[in-house]
Structure formats: C-alpha cells, structure tokens
Amino acid sequence: MSLDLQFRPFELELEQPFESGDATITTREGFLIRAEFQEVVGIGEATPLPGWTESLEDCECALEEAVDAADDGSGAVLDAVEDTAAARHGVSLAIADCYATRGARPLYQYLGDGSRVARVPVNSTVGDDDADATAAAARDAVDRGFRSCKLKVGRRSVDEDLTRVERVREAVGDDVEVRVDANGSWTFDEAVEAIRGLDDADVSIVEQPLPAGALEGHADLRGRGPKIALDEGLLEHGVDAICEASAADVLILKPMALGGLDVAREVVTWTDELGLESLVTTTIDGVVARTAAVHLAASVPDVPPCGLATGELLKTDLGRDPVLFEKGAAVVPQAKGLGIDDVWGAT
Ligand SMILES: O=C(O)CCC(=O)c1ccccc1C(=O)O
Numbered sequence: 001m002s003l004d005l006q007f008r009p010f011e012l013e014l015e016q017p018f019e020s021g022d023a024t025i026t027t028r029e030g031f032l033i034r035a036e037f038q039e040v041v042g043i044g045e046a047t048p049l050p051g052w053t054e055s056l057e058d059c060e061c062a063l064e065e066a067v068d069a070a071d072d073g074s075g076a077v078l079d080a081v082e083d084t085a086a087a088r089h090g091v092s093l094a095i096a097d098c099y100a101t102r103g104a105r106p107l108y109q110y111l112g113d114g115s116r117v118a119r120v121p122v123n124s125t126v127g128d129d130d131a132d133a134t135a136a137a138a139r140d141a142v143d144r145g146f147r148s149c150k151l152k153v154g155r156r157s158v159d160e161d162l163t164r165v166e167r168v169r170e171a172v173g174d175d176v177e178v179r180v181d182a183n184g185s186w187t188f189d190e191a192v193e194a195i196r197g198l199d200d201a202d203v204s205i206v207e208q209p210l211p212a213g214a215l216e217g218h219a220d221l222r223g224r225g226p227k228i229a230l231d232e233g234l235l236e237h238g239v240d241a242i243c244e245a246s247a248a249d250v251l252i253l254k255p256m257a258l259g260g261l262d263v264a265r266e267v268v269t270w271t272d273e274l275g276l277e278s279l280v281t282t283t284i285d286g287v288v289a290r291t292a293a294v295h296l297a298a299s300v301p302d303v304p305p306c307g308l309a310t311g312e313l314l315k316t317d318l319g320r321d322p323v324l325f326e327k328g329a330a331v332v333p334q335a336k337g338l339g340i341d342d343v344w345g346a347t
C-alpha cells in the first residue's frame with residue numbers, strides 16, 4: 001500500500017517581536033504535513049524562515065511536488081524536497097513519525113542508540129532589550145527553573161552589550177550558565193573586545209560572533225575563554241570544512257534549517273567522532289517541530305542545554321504541547337512516535 005501525503009498552511013503569532021540578526025520575527029508561517037502509510041499516521045511541520053531556509057512559496061511548491069510523487073507512487077517523495085530544507089524537514093518528519101509509531105517506540109530511540117532518556121537540559125532564550133529589561137528577563141527565567149540563559153547580542157555597541165551581560169550575571173548569580181548569540185554581527189576586532197569582557201562575566205559560549213563566511217576568524221577567536229559555537233556558519237560550510245579549519249568548539253543544530261532530523265543526526269555522528277560538541281535549537285517553530293527537536297536532542301549523548309524552550313515565545317500554537325519544562329529541562333515524551341496526535345484534526 002502506498003504513502004498518502006497531505007499538507008495545509010498555518011500561521012502562528014509571537015508574543016512579541018523576536019530579533020535575530022537583521023531580521024525581526026513577528027509571525028511564523030508554515031505547513032503541517034500528514035503522512036499515512038499502512039493505516040499509521042505521522043505528522044510533520046515545515047516552517048521556513050527566510051535567510052535560514054527556502055521561502056514560504058518555494059516550500060509550498062516543493063511540498064506540492066512531494067504530494068504528487070506520493071500520489072503517483074513513484075517513491076521519489078524525498079527527492080522532491082531535497083533542496084528545500086524546511087519542506088524536507090516536514091516530509092521526512094511525518095514519515096519518521098509513521099515508522100516510530102509502527103514500531104511503538106518514541107522517535108528519539110530511532111534516532112539514537114535506543115537507550116531511554118528522561119529529560120534534556122534547555123536554555124532560556126532572552127531577546128535584545130535594554131540592560132534593565134534583559135536582566136529582569138534572565139532573572140525571571142531563573143525563577144522559573146532555567147539554569148542556562150542565552151542572550152541575543154550584536155544589535156547594540158559592544159560596550160552596551162557588555163553592560164547587559166554584566167547586569168545579567170549580577171541578576172542570575174554565579175551558578176547559572178550565561179551564553180550569548182551575536183548572529184554574525186561583529187567585526188573581528190569587535191569580537192576580540194567583546195570576548196574579553198564576556199570571559200570576565202564567565203560567559204560559556206559565544207554563538208556566531210562573526211559572519212557565516214568567516215572560518216579562519218572563528219578559528220582565531222577560539223581559546224580566549226568562551227567556547228565558539230557556529231550556527232549560520234554550519235549551514236554555510238558544513239561540518240567537514242569547520243573541522244578542517246578548527247573553526248568551532250560547538251555546533252548549533254537547527255533541524256528545520258538543516259533539512260530534517262536525519263540530516264542533523266548525521267552531523268551529530270560526525271561531531272561525536274571529531275570531538276566537537278553539538279546542541280539542538282529551534283527556529284521558533286510550532287509544537288510539532290519543537291517536539292521533534294526535543295527528540296533529536298534526546299538522541300545526543302550528554303547534550304549541553306539546548307534552545308528548545310521557544311514555545312513560550314509564541315502567542316498561538318498548533319496544538320497542545322506534549323513537552324513539560326521543569327527545573328531547566330524538557331521532559332522527553334515517551335509515547336510512541338513523535339507523541340503528537342491531536343494537531344491535524346484540531347486546527
Ligand atoms: O537558541 C535558542 O535559544 C533559540 C533559537 C534562536 O535563538 C533562534 C531562533 C530563530 C532564528 C535564529 C535563532 C538563532 O539561534 O540565531
């Protein structure tokens with residue numbers, strides 16, 4: 001019996017605009033995907049983020065081609081979405097959910113070594129704002145149980161950002177991990193200056209200090225205290241080139257931007273072998289893709305805190321969130337498959 005594939009659009013609103021690099025995200029538009037194979041249903045989500053993935057239109061076109069490929073039984077369903085990361089994420093997730101559901105095991109056990117994982121540590125994501133508001137947001141996150149905070153930086157002067165970080169450090173105390181994400185906005189000299197101050201504030205990870213293209217620059221910034229993580233740089237260069245150039249300590253895996261959980265898993269296998277750390281974050285997605293990212297994180301041995309608590313940035317969602325967050329961790333769903341079964345009918 002053949003695969004039945006369907007998709008339909010959605011739009012989600014954010015609680016407040018989220019600044020990432022040059023872009024300001026206020027809504028998230030995408031597609032829910034439903035796959036049915038031998039009477040088992042799987043769910044996927046394709047939520048493109050221009051600059052990180054294909055456009056919404058290109059995503060829709062690719063999904064239409066995948067549906068055609070499913071309907072004509074050619075089997076070329078994944079070929080149709082090969083070059084569109086978000087569409088590929090959605091289709092491959094719906095199919096993976098089918099398989100894991102048929103096997104009656106949670107999705108993360110299919111992705112990793114099959115062992116049971118109860119929870120994965122998560123970071124709170126704190127947007128760009130003035131020093132008072134940033135410190136208050138970080139403190140609030142800690143009061144709600146987070147033990148790791150990631151702050152957006154790079155929109156202000158290095159001085160202003162360092163003041164924000166110092167205020168956050170005062171507000172959260174010495175035991176909470178503080179990271180920053182500059183989304184590639186610094187010059188090399190600015191990054192050197194920033195990293196000196198960030199090291200003084202005991203910041204553990206600096207995500208994408210320089211533009212995505214810079215490999216040697218990032219290599220040069222390593223070993224000055226904070227670890228260097230590449231996010232945009234991973235999408236631009238791939239793991240091999242980053243390792244070759246010794247350009248990172250940590251890789252940031254965004255399944256939606258990489259083209260699916262399976263692609264991200266391959267990166268994890270590589271980083272494991274090469275002694276790099278990897279952690280998982282979302283692109284501020286609906287509950288289907290966020291839950292998928294939790295499963296991916298659960299498949300990474302000893303994963304550092306991950307950027308998975310982004311559901312709280314949304315005002316509206318696709319359905320009930322099956323993931324509970326407590327004491328700075330996401331409780332990993334143990335139901336079969338993805339663990340989401342009420343979004344297609346309910347929305
Ligand atoms: O990593 C996190 O804490 C949340 C995800 C996040 O910051 C993000 C969300 C959307 C687009 C880009 C980014 C980013 O990491 O730069």
Ligand SMILES: [Mg+2]
Nearest residue numbers: 181207208231
């Ligand atoms: Mg980032």
